[in-house]
Amino acid sequence: IKDTSVIVEMDNSRNLDMDAIVAEVRAQYEDIANRSRAEAESWYKQKYEEMQTSAGQYGDDLRSTKAEIAELNRAISRLQNEIEAVKGQRANLEAQIAEAEERGEL
Known part of the structure; x- marks a missing residue:
């Protein structure tokens, strides 16, 4: 067994379909991006709607405060x-008192 040699052959000629791999990666990327x-x-739509609601409320508060200021x-x-x-x-009463004092009525 000493002088025995083993030859192993492998078929490394797999056909890699790079176009399919690139297409799959691109599809995954586009899905993640979408x-x-x-x-x-x-998220931005929700924040915009929240800000619109807040702006409306602040506008109402501002109108109310302006009306209150006008009334004050x-x-x-x-x-x-x-x-x-x-x-x-x-002043009129003081003048009348002064006149009455001059006439001696007080």
Whole structure:
């Protein structure tokens, strides 16, 4: 058995269909890219809708606050007019008191 030699032959001439492999990899890549694109679009659409809702709510809050400010400004104006009227009445009463004191009625 010492001088025995073994010859093993292998058939390494497999035909690799590179076009099919490239096509399969491309299809997998395109599938992943399409799913990623769809997920991103869905996420951005959801965020956009959330922002639209928030913007609408903030717009409503802003309109409400502006209306409240306008009402407060009207109230301030009315109070300022009342203050001026009361000041006029006070000045008139002070003048009447001064006249009464001059005439000796007080």
